Amino acid sequence: MVAQLIAAVTLVVQPQGQPPKSAVFAPSACSQALAGGPSGAVVALCQGEEQARQAAVARDEGDRRRQLDRAAGHYRRASGLALRTEHQLAALEGLAGIYAPAGLDEYDQYESVLREIIGLSPTELDPVFRLAKAQEDRALIEAAEETLLAARRQHPDQTDVFRMLAQFYARRATAMHTADTAQSRQPSSAPGGPDEQGVYRVGGGLTAPPRLDQPIYPPDAQAAGVKGTVIAEVVIDPSGDVVDATVLRSIPMLDEAALQAVRNWHFQPTIVNGQAVPVRMAVTVNFTLK
Numbered sequence: 001m002v003a004q005l006i007a008a009v010t011l012v013v014q015p016q017g018q019p020p021k022s023a024v025f026a027p028s029a030c031s032q033a034l035a036g037g038p039s040g041a042v043v044a045l046c047q048g049e050e051q052a053r054q055a056a057v058a059r060d061e062g063d064r065r066r067q068l069d070r071a072a073g074h075y076r077r078a079s080g081l082a083l084r085t086e087h088q089l090a091a092l093e094g095l096a097g098i099y100a101p102a103g104l105d106e107y108d109q110y111e112s113v114l115r116e117i118i119g120l121s122p123t124e125l126d127p128v129f130r131l132a133k134a135q136e137d138r139a140l141i142e143a144a145e146e147t148l149l150a151a152r153r154q155h156p157d158q159t160d161v162f163r164m165l166a167q168f169y170a171r172r173a174t175a176m177h178t179a180d181t182a183q184s185r186q187p188s189s190a191p192g193g194p195d196e197q198g199v200y201r202v203g204g205g206l207t208a209p210p211r212l213d214q215p216i217y218p219p220d221a222q223a224a225g226v227k228g229t230v231i232a233e234v235v236i237d238p239s240g241d242v243v244d245a246t247v248l249r250s251i252p253m254l255d256e257a258a259l260q261a262v263r264n265w266h267f268q269p270t271i272v273n274g275q276a277v278p279v280r281m282a283v284t285v286n287f288t289l290k
Contacts, residue, residue: 029090041081048074177250202281230258238276258285
């Protein structure tokens, strides 16, 4: 059994269509642990890895989950038997992978295991960031914020903590702005018909006018590395020029650049009953760094 487990390494396969390279073997947690000599904890760790590999090639979802459940049992046993911290951490990392969204997707178990990892490696930030992301993905916003703030208090000199906090608050600002905009803005006219000012809303048989130019990527935004997609609502006059623009879906760092871009757009005039008419429609502004 131990001899078979020693062979547990991960083969990195060269993708098809690329020139062949020599095979590269990346040592697994199992093989690294075995380098220090076999033990009950190491054997259980290797069994967990093997079971997880079986889950990756399972014939159906039910079989996959059964294999992952067995792997979780092996990893938990390895953690309980481990006499060395690195072996316990390896087992817990394997267990976290089992309970993560890509595995069994069991949040309570995933959070519990991540907290165990954090307790064993208090100087490491990666498990803290994973916990905060899991909380945010579950809409546990206050918990995610507190997790990151606690990391900032414990690691006041780590720039990665401030970067993660900045990204977290940027996502929250975007989500809150989007929600507020959706609640406050109601269509002023039915699709295909005019509003009280005679502006037609695209839809209901009235097709969107084609643009006659391309968006201009603002140099300042490009230089700053800002990218993403903003959705704006524009009013186009009978000549095809944009006369009004407001943000519907916001990315705070891109909003002003997006509005500056759409105000320079020009569209083919929309004809209704033989006459050019103003129209209202939603547009997307994509900022992509090349």
